[in-house]
Amino acid sequence: MSKNAELIAVGTEIILGDIVNTHSQFLSQKLAELGINVFYHTSVGDNPERLKGVIEQAVGRSDIVILSGGLGPTEDDLTKEMVCEVMGLETCRDQAAYDSIVAFFDKIGKTMTENNKKQAIVPVGATVFYNQNGTAPGMAVNKDGKIVVLLPGPPSELIPMFDEQVYQYLASFSDAVLVSKNLRVFGIGESMVETKLGNGLLSASNPTTALYAKEGQVLVRVTARAATKEEAEQLAEPVVRQVKDILGISVYGEDVASLEEVVVQMLRDQHKTIATAESCTGGLLASAITSIPGSSEVFEFGAVTYANRIKHAVLGVPNRVIEQHGAVSEETAVAMAKGILKESGADIGVAITGIAGPGGGSEHKPVGTVYIAVASKLGECNVVRYSLARGKEDERGAIRRLSVMNALNMVRMMLI
Amino acid sequence: MSKNAELIAVGTEIILGDIVNTHSQFLSQKLAELGINVFYHTSVGDNPERLKGVIEQAVGRSDIVILSGGLGPTEDDLTKEMVCEVMGLETCRDQAAYDSIVAFFDKIGKTMTENNKKQAIVPVGATVFYNQNGTAPGMAVNKDGKIVVLLPGPPSELIPMFDEQVYQYLASFSDAVLVSKNLRVFGIGESMVETKLGNGLLSASNPTTALYAKEGQVLVRVTARAATKEEAEQLAEPVVRQVKDILGISVYGEDVASLEEVVVQMLRDQHKTIATAESCTGGLLASAITSIPGSSEVFEFGAVTYANRIKHAVLGVPNRVIEQHGAVSEETAVAMAKGILKESGADIGVAITGIAGPGGGSEHKPVGTVYIAVASKLGECNVVRYSLARGKEDERGAIRRLSVMNALNMVRMMLI
Numbered sequence: 001m002s003k004n005a006e007l008i009a010v011g012t013e014i015i016l017g018d019i020v021n022t023h024s025q026f027l028s029q030k031l032a033e034l035g036i037n038v039f040y041h042t043s044v045g046d047n048p049e050r051l052k053g054v055i056e057q058a059v060g061r062s063d064i065v066i067l068s069g070g071l072g073p074t075e076d077d078l079t080k081e082m083v084c085e086v087m088g089l090e091t092c093r094d095q096a097a098y099d100s101i102v103a104f105f106d107k108i109g110k111t112m113t114e115n116n117k118k119q120a121i122v123p124v125g126a127t128v129f130y131n132q133n134g135t136a137p138g139m140a141v142n143k144d145g146k147i148v149v150l151l152p153g154p155p156s157e158l159i160p161m162f163d164e165q166v167y168q169y170l171a172s173f174s175d176a177v178l179v180s181k182n183l184r185v186f187g188i189g190e191s192m193v194e195t196k197l198g199n200g201l202l203s204a205s206n207p208t209t210a211l212y213a214k215e216g217q218v219l220v221r222v223t224a225r226a227a228t229k230e231e232a233e234q235l236a237e238p239v240v241r242q243v244k245d246i247l248g249i250s251v252y253g254e255d256v257a258s259l260e261e262v263v264v265q266m267l268r269d270q271h272k273t274i275a276t277a278e279s280c281t282g283g284l285l286a287s288a289i290t291s292i293p294g295s296s297e298v299f300e301f302g303a304v305t306y307a308n309r310i311k312h313a314v315l316g317v318p319n320r321v322i323e324q325h326g327a328v329s330e331e332t333a334v335a336m337a338k339g340i341l342k343e344s345g346a347d348i349g350v351a352i353t354g355i356a357g358p359g360g361g362s363e364h365k366p367v368g369t370v371y372i373a374v375a376s377k378l379g380e381c382n383v384v385r386y387s388l389a390r391g392k393e394d395e396r397g398a399i400r401r402l403s404v405m406n407a408l409n410m411v412r413m414m415l416i
Numbered sequence: 417m418s419k420n421a422e423l424i425a426v427g428t429e430i431i432l433g434d435i436v437n438t439h440s441q442f443l444s445q446k447l448a449e450l451g452i453n454v455f456y457h458t459s460v461g462d463n464p465e466r467l468k469g470v471i472e473q474a475v476g477r478s479d480i481v482i483l484s485g486g487l488g489p490t491e492d493d494l495t496k497e498m499v500c501e502v503m504g505l506e507t508c509r510d511q512a513a514y515d516s517i518v519a520f521f522d523k524i525g526k527t528m529t530e531n532n533k534k535q536a537i538v539p540v541g542a543t544v545f546y547n548q549n550g551t552a553p554g555m556a557v558n559k560d561g562k563i564v565v566l567l568p569g570p571p572s573e574l575i576p577m578f579d580e581q582v583y584q585y586l587a588s589f590s591d592a593v594l595v596s597k598n599l600r601v602f603g604i605g606e607s608m609v610e611t612k613l614g615n616g617l618l619s620a621s622n623p624t625t626a627l628y629a630k631e632g633q634v635l636v637r638v639t640a641r642a643a644t645k646e647e648a649e650q651l652a653e654p655v656v657r658q659v660k661d662i663l664g665i666s667v668y669g670e671d672v673a674s675l676e677e678v679v680v681q682m683l684r685d686q687h688k689t690i691a692t693a694e695s696c697t698g699g700l701l702a703s704a705i706t707s708i709p710g711s712s713e714v715f716e717f718g719a720v721t722y723a724n725r726i727k728h729a730v731l732g733v734p735n736r737v738i739e740q741h742g743a744v745s746e747e748t749a750v751a752m753a754k755g756i757l758k759e760s761g762a763d764i765g766v767a768i769t770g771i772a773g774p775g776g777g778s779e780h781k782p783v784g785t786v787y788i789a790v791a792s793k794l795g796e797c798n799v800v801r802y803s804l805a806r807g808k809e810d811e812r813g814a815i816r817r818l819s820v821m822n823a824l825n826m827v828r829m830m831l832i
Contacts (some may be wrong), residue, residue, distance in 0.1 A: 015454045017444030018626070021437065024459065028433030038431045039466060043440065043457035050455060191529075212434060276699075276720070282706025283692075283699030286720040290698025293774050293812055301726040304692070304702040304718030306711075310760070314717065314730075344726070358709050391523050392549045392572040396709055 002176050003063040004037050008054055010070035010079050011153055012045035023068045023151075023158060030167060035176030035225060036064060046076040055086045059146050064173070069153030071136035073115035080121070080139075083148055087141060089123040097122060097137040100130045129165040133157045140169055147173060176225050179232035181240045184253045185218040186409050193218045196246050207239045216402045220247075252412060259408040260288040266415045267298035267348075274411065275344035276302040277315055277336040279327065279353040280370065285404045301344040305336070315339030326365070328353050330383050333371035337383075341375050348414065349375045350407050356399045357389075367395065370403045374410045382410060419479040419589055421452050424470055426486035426495050427569060428461035439484045439567075439574060446583060451592030451641065452480060462492040471502045475562050480589070485569030487552035489531035496537070496555075499564055503557060505539040513538060513553040516546045545581040549573045556585055563589065594641050595648035597656045600669050601634040602825050609634045612662050623655045632818045636663075668828060675824040676704040682831045683714035683764075690827065691760035692718040693731055693752040695743065695769040696786065701820045717760040721752070731755030742781070744769050746799050749787035753799075757791050764830065765791045766823050772815045773805070783811070786819045790826045798826060 007028065009021045024041040031038050039062065044054045051070070058065040070079030084091060098120035105112040119136050122128055129138035129151075136152040138161050149166060151158045185193060190213040194202065197220070201209050207224035220243055224235035244251050253262045267274055276286045276299075286302030289295050303314050308327050311317040317335040325331040333351050341349030354370025361367035368389025375381040388402045389395060423444065425437045440457040447454050455478065460470045467486070474481040486495030500507060514536035521528040535552050538544055545554035545567075552568040554577050565582060567574045587593075601609060606629040610618065613636070617625050623640035636659055640651035660667050669678045683690055692702045692715075702718030705711050719730050724743050727733040733751040741747040749767050757765030770786025777783035784805025791797040804818045805811060 009457075014440075015444055015457060016448055017441045017446075017454075018628070020441040021457070024430075025433045025436040028431055030433075032432055038433075039461065039463075040470075041425075041431060041437070041457075041459035045455065047455075054456075212429065278699075280706075281703070282711070282715070283694075283702030283718055283720065284706075286699030287697070287703050287816075290696075290700075290720070290722065291813065291816070295698070296722055299698070300723035301730065302699055302720030302722075303730075304699065304706070304720070306706065306718075307716035310717040314719075314759075343730075387525075391520075393576050394572070397707060400703075400707070 002035050002037055003173060004039055005031055005064035005066065006040040006042070006058050006062040007038060008058060008065065008067045009041070009043040010046065010051060010067060011043070012047075012076075014043045014069075015045045022155065023153075026159065027066055027068070027162070030162060031170070032178055032180075034167070034170055034174045035178050036170065036174055046070060046078060048078050048082060051078055052082045052086060055082055059086060059148065063145070064147045064149070064170070066149045066151065068151045068158055071119065071138075071150060071152050073113065073119055073135065079150055080123075083141070083150060084123055087123075087143055087146075087148065089141060089143070091121050092124050093120050094122045094128050094137070095120075097128055097130065100137065101135045104131070104135055127169060129161050129169075131157055131161060133160060138166065140166070176227065177229050177232050178223055178225050179229060179236055180221055180223045181236050182255050183220040183222070183240065183243055183247075183251050184256060184259075185220060185247055185250050186216065186252050186259060186405065187250050188218070188247070189213075190218050193220065193247065197243065201239070201242065204239075207236050209239060209243065215398065216405045220251075249413070249416060252409070258288075259405055259412065261292055263408050263411050263415070264289060264292040264295050264298055266412065268294065270415060272347040272415070273298050273300060273344075274348045274350065275300065275340045275346035277340035277349065277351040278302065278304050279306060279311070279336075280356040281352045281400050281403050281407075282306065284400050285350070285352060285407055288404050288408070300346065301340070303340055303343070311336060315343065328355055328365055328369060328371060330371050330373075330385065333373035334375070334381060334383050337373035337375040337381065341377065347377045348411060350411055352403050352407055354386075354388075354399070354403060356396045356403075358396060368399050370399065370406075372403065372407045372410055374407070374414055376414060380414060382414065384410065418592060419452050421447055421454050421480035421482065422456040422458070422474050422478040423454060424474060424481065424483045425457070425459040426462065426467060426483055427459070428463075428492075430459045430485075431461045438571065439569075442575065443482055443484070443578070446578060447586070449594040449596065450583070450586055450590045451594055452586065452590055462486060462494060464494055464498060467494055468498045468502060471498055475502060475564065479561070480563045480565070480586070482565045482567065484567045484574055487535065487554075487566060487568045489529065489535055489551065495566055496539075499557070499566060500539055503539075503559055503562075503564065505557060505559070507537050508540050509536050510538045510544050510553065511536075513544055513546065516553065517551045520547070520551055543585060545577050545585075547573055547577060549576060554582065556582070592641055592643065593645050593648050594639055595645060595652055596637055596639040597652050598671050599636040599638070599656065599659055599663075599667050600672060600675075601636060601663055601666050602632065602668050602675060602821065603666050604634070604663070605629075606634050609636065609663065613659065617655070617658065620655075623652050625655060625659065631814065632821050636667075665829075665832065668825070674704075675821055675828065677708055679824050679827050679831070680705060680708040680711050680714055682828065684710065686831060688763040688831070689714050689716060689760075690764045690766065691716065691756045691762035693756035693765065693767040694718065694720050695722060695727070695752070696772040697768045697816050697819050697823075698722065700816050701766070701768060701823055704820050704824070716762065717756070719756055719759070727752060731759065744771055744781055744785060744787060746787050746789075746801065749789035750791070750797060750799050753789035753791040753797065757793065763793045764827060766827055768819050768823055770802075770804075770815070770819060772812045772819075774812060784815050786815065786822075788819065788823045788826055790823070790830050792830060796830060798830065800826065
């Protein structure tokens with residue numbers, strides 16, 4: 001049977017909102033990989049009474065409790081003391097931990113303080129995780145069927161300690177492995193994806209298929225649980241295929257990070273180059289493309305032509321096109337795409353012109369109206385009018401980001 | 417006496433580690449401003465039994481409980497139902513909430529589903545917070561000396577709802593007010609800021625002065641606590657002045673969001689325009705400038721000249737400059753800045769050329785070497801070589817972002 005775990009982040013700076021608790025996400029992802037269920041995250045300050053209460057409750061209801069923070073040298077740091085009190089543990093000095101603290105101070109060229117000696121004290125019988133990146137060792141206690149793991153708070157100490165030592169330690173208590181496949185979908189909304197996939201797929205328990213809506217995108221995650229990684233992969237595979245069959249070309253990638261990554265890879269594979277002409281997105285499309293390592297193979301020139309004068313001077317958009325149809329129009333978008341194609345000598349030219357707001361909207365072209373044109377050296381040219389206002393916070397930013405995603409997707413469609 | 421609060425984030429995606437719980441930080445900071453103590457953060461999945469247990473415990477031990485998430489239209493969304501069960505509340509349909517959901521669907525041009533009607537059901541006697549950015553209204557219940565607030569999960573809905581409605585609602589239960597002033601610092605590191613400000617300032621208790629290091633920047637936050645907002649403002653003011661005196665022009669703004677916001681405002685105030693020529697940042701500088709509403713007053717043209725051929729063709733950078741000194745050089749940066757100045761007719765031209773990696777580095781110009789030049793119509797021209805590699809994760813992204821910040825700061829210095 002799979003074990004249940006919960007996470008406790010200790011530190012007044014968390015409950016004051018000075019820092020965001022990122023450990024809970026990191027540890028939850030790792031435990032999911034190990035097939036260990038996480039049911040609760042708790043954060044509590046450096047207060048002995050409340051900390052003790054939280055530990056008591058966690059040990060009472062979960063098989064595995066992972067605490068982060070509160071292992072420092074000061075009097076505020078109480079995690080170890082409270083765990084020992086709750087679990088009835090004796091302590092002793094761990095010589096190897098002590099030596100490792102001494103070695104750490106040597107390495108950074110500072111003098112060890114009396115306080116730091118406290119950090120080498122561990123519960124009798126604990127598994128100790130030595131710390132290469134700080135002074136506090138981590139530790140794990142296994143008593144009465146409960147496993148309690150204590151980790152240092154700084155991410156630069158916790159993350160490598162977990163990856164290098166704690167992951168293996170916990171793997172020995174797990175009898176299942178989870179494998180997840182992430183399919184990224186663009187161009188259809190979450191409810192449409194839900195309808196298309198249907199209840200049979202979405203309510204199945206192994207593999208599970210879950211949907212996550214992101215701005216303008218949907219992530220479909222297929223997760224299989226089995227005794228070994230290979231078996232889990234085999235379980236996931238037919239479901240992944242089924243999802244791809246149902247959603248077709250709306251699935252733009254499997255286990256990829258972004259549309260720009262996929263588009264740059266397609267361009268590289270096809271030995272094609274791209275050039276961009278942007279108005280309302282102001283360079284966001286070019287910067288998305290160039291954020292991908294190796295993009296210099298496919299990208300040579302992008303023009304951010306905010307002013308009409310520049311659209312004419314740099315891209316050769318005829319003044320009468322702008323006068324007759326407006327800078328935000330199908331005709332201007334097409335002229336921009338063809339202009340950048342000509343100026344750059346690229347295989348594909350993509351142009352975006354629209355109204356990102358908050359000002360500039362009109363009755364016929366409200367904020368969120370965006371024209372995107374994609375033209376190719378072979379004479380193809382597609383242009384689409386989008387309405388991208390969603391009435392949410394940071395409307396301007398959202399319109400700009402959605403414009404870039406739609407432009408990348410139009411390029412992807414032309415490359416297919 | 418000040419009230420004690422705790423926060424509960426509801427959602428399986430949080431305890432699976434799919435998303436990070438940022439609401440707890442946001443809400444903790446806001447409650448701190450209101451002088452309300454936060455003692456616990458809890459995250460729990462969409463499981464009725466465990467959710468109910470967490471709510472029971474919270475209502476038992478805290479004066480104010482704020483729940484986020486689980487107000488959606490689907491069967492998984494159970495927060496409201498469990499709160500009503502724990503607190504013994506009857507429910508009814510809130511007509512204004514219903515109308516607001518209908519209006520929201522009208523606005524985005526979609527059809528309301530049967531499910532969404534559930535979102536207009538509220539506890540009898542609840543204070544309802546209408547949602548401008550989504551379908552789920554927020555609500556607050558005040559019963560038996562316990563205040564329970566329910567907020568929608570998406571940040572784009574929760575944040576404006578809290579700022580515009582919930583903050584005021586909670587302020588009526590608090591007897592202390594915190595005022596924070598945020599001073600943003602660029603160009604000196606956290607430890608240098610710490611040394612300059614000194615222990616006297618940093619250990620004072622009211623106002624407190626706290627430092628937060630962000631990528632390439634430091635935030636200095638001065639927080640004063642008093643009975644009224646005016647008194648707190650008066651307490652904070654001399655400390656803010658002292659910090660500004662000590663750090664000088666490294667402080668680029670007070671309660672501003674970003675360097676680009678400050679630079680665009682300075683350009684607008686001085687009626688000046690700017691143009692950009694980018695190589696390694698690939699449009700990121702232009703997109704930072706154009707992310708600011710009203711930037712069209714100051715920005716007309718940006719060129720992303722990735723290829724050397726384009727640096728020559730579009731910016732007129734002489735081929736011999738690139739051949740002799742390389743595309744990543746002081747000479748090329750200056751020629752790019754002067755070139756974009758000439759092409760655009762702007763008052764200020766700024767150019768970035770560098771090696772963002774992962775490839776392209778050499779012994780004399782390793783990854784992270786970036787040249788930035790700023791030239792003005794009046795003949796001024798500054799150029800600086802930066803070494804921006806920090807050896808951290810997403811090195812390419814970090815080098816690009818730090819290049820943009822340094823470029824903006826160089827423009828700011830020229831405008832002062």
